[in-house]
Amino acid sequence: MERRARVRFDGGFAMTIGGGAHRAARALPVINPATGQPFAEAPDARPDDLDAAVAAARGAFAAWAATPHGERARMVRELADAVEADADPLAALLTREQGKPIRDAAREVAGLVSWLRAAAGFAIPREVHEDSGTRYCETRRVPIGVVAAIAPWNYPLLLAAFKLGPALVTGNTVVMKPSPFTPLATLKLGEIARGILPPGVLNVVSGGDQLGPWLTAHRGIDKIAFTGSTATGRDVMRSAADGLKRLTLELGGNDPAIVMHDVDPAGLAKALFWASFGNSGQVCVASKRVYVHAGVHDAVRDALVEYAAGVTVGDGMDEATMLGPVNNRRQYDRLLDLWADCRASGLAFACGAEVPQRPGHFLNPAIIDNPPDTARIVQEEQFGPILPLLRFDDYDEAVARANASPFALGATVWAGDEEAGWALGERLRAGNVWVNECRPLSPLVPFAGHGQSGFGVENGLEGLLEYTLPRTMSRVRPIAASR
Numbered sequence: 001m002e003r004r005a006r007v008r009f010d011g012g013f014a015m016t017i018g019g020g021a022h023r024a025a026r027a028l029p030v031i032n033p034a035t036g037q038p039f040a041e042a043p044d045a046r047p048d049d050l051d052a053a054v055a056a057a058r059g060a061f062a063a064w065a066a067t068p069h070g071e072r073a074r075m076v077r078e079l080a081d082a083v084e085a086d087a088d089p090l091a092a093l094l095t096r097e098q099g100k101p102i103r104d105a106a107r108e109v110a111g112l113v114s115w116l117r118a119a120a121g122f123a124i125p126r127e128v129h130e131d132s133g134t135r136y137c138e139t140r141r142v143p144i145g146v147v148a149a150i151a152p153w154n155y156p157l158l159l160a161a162f163k164l165g166p167a168l169v170t171g172n173t174v175v176m177k178p179s180p181f182t183p184l185a186t187l188k189l190g191e192i193a194r195g196i197l198p199p200g201v202l203n204v205v206s207g208g209d210q211l212g213p214w215l216t217a218h219r220g221i222d223k224i225a226f227t228g229s230t231a232t233g234r235d236v237m238r239s240a241a242d243g244l245k246r247l248t249l250e251l252g253g254n255d256p257a258i259v260m261h262d263v264d265p266a267g268l269a270k271a272l273f274w275a276s277f278g279n280s281g282q283v284c285v286a287s288k289r290v291y292v293h294a295g296v297h298d299a300v301r302d303a304l305v306e307y308a309a310g311v312t313v314g315d316g317m318d319e320a321t322m323l324g325p326v327n328n329r330r331q332y333d334r335l336l337d338l339w340a341d342c343r344a345s346g347l348a349f350a351c352g353a354e355v356p357q358r359p360g361h362f363l364n365p366a367i368i369d370n371p372p373d374t375a376r377i378v379q380e381e382q383f384g385p386i387l388p389l390l391r392f393d394d395y396d397e398a399v400a401r402a403n404a405s406p407f408a409l410g411a412t413v414w415a416g417d418e419e420a421g422w423a424l425g426e427r428l429r430a431g432n433v434w435v436n437e438c439r440p441l442s443p444l445v446p447f448a449g450h451g452q453s454g455f456g457v458e459n460g461l462e463g464l465l466e467y468t469l470p471r472t473m474s475r476v477r478p479i480a481a482s483r
């Protein structure tokens, strides 16, 4: 479908409020992590800007909720088409603010498109409990109201898409807030939507660290859909209590992977590497602790180190780059501290013992060989390219060590014998368990964190229905007068 107005990628960045561009009195610098230097500015919303966004979303809610589902789905598909038409400049912008290699950024934009299309493809179920001669009773799904959608900086567009498609298709209006580290591609998404969705249905606000708490505490919000760290998730939950806001929280993880005794170490190295180091380890479901059977531990370590030696670290805009920088200075400093702790504790670096001396937030992939379970690099979610490889002797021990974490987001088993891998996977405590594959997320498949990794579900029909409330209606049918 022909777009009404193409978005300009050489211009400035404005928020989207009430269907129009909204500028703020103040601006926030956005840093390119490959240089460590600011390259653009994003609006820094104040409370009155946020009030305007929430008021626009509230004002648009009744008409959007009353719009037939098929019509809402059509507009969400149109938004997906428009994003697809601007995929290249969006991906380039994403790489510059996030740091990821341009091919990965293009994949993320494609993910946004397919998540929007998938949300538009779901039918919203209606349950009829009774349809007799005397009585009718049904439960329908109705929208909740105004959704605050909050995303982190590792996958700004994809994690926005997890929320946006389901919220819109089910009839909610949205105030979306990207991370202050990666606001730009999301601001452009808002701009793209201006010509497609009715005014106020999608509002995008950007700002500093205070904007998230202002948004979650706002009285005009009915539901919060949040992806971020577990610590922030707790604050969000507290903040939701006053207004009894509905909540979906996708939080941190410290995912274990178990490598069984019968794998082919050389054949596995590539998949194992990317499961941990993809997006420079900044993935909620990256394998963050890899337990390797003693029978293959040294061979797996050596194959991983050999594979890592061929991986190019650099500016994501360079086509040759396979791993980009760490997204922001705060996270880079955290990782340097973890890295220094490994050095100070005398842990063995199989690779990555040097920090690159260049501008930008760069780290080489580091593998720590068999640290104790008590080491910080095992206990904490690193969210970066430093990986502990842990040796185990028997599977009961591996399961116990893998499950010894308050997080329970994802877990992976790598096995020669697929059935044995499956059986081992069934013993792991996690919302998502994968055998011989690397986090195959899909908009059609529910994704949930157990334990401290989340509250509620995203994706799949179950995730979609988290943007609805059940409403039951019944009536007694008139008794025919003649009888």
Ligand code: NAD
Binding pocket: 150, 151, 152, 153, 154, 159, 177, 178, 179, 180, 208, 209, 211, 212, 213, 216, 227, 228, 229, 230, 232, 233, 235, 236, 250, 251, 252, 253, 283, 284, 285, 381, 383, 409, 449, 453, 454
């Ligand atoms: P973060 O919790 O610091 O921030 C996430 C978002 O919340 C940002 O937009 C931030 O501005 C906002 N925010 C910060 N404080 C807030 C508050 N008090 N109230 C409301 N909003 C607030 O997380 P991050 O550092 O951006 O992301 C990394 C974390 O996200 C990691 O722990 C990672 O595992 C997790 N994560 C989880 C998933 C998942 O699906 N489970 C996916 C990606 C990332």
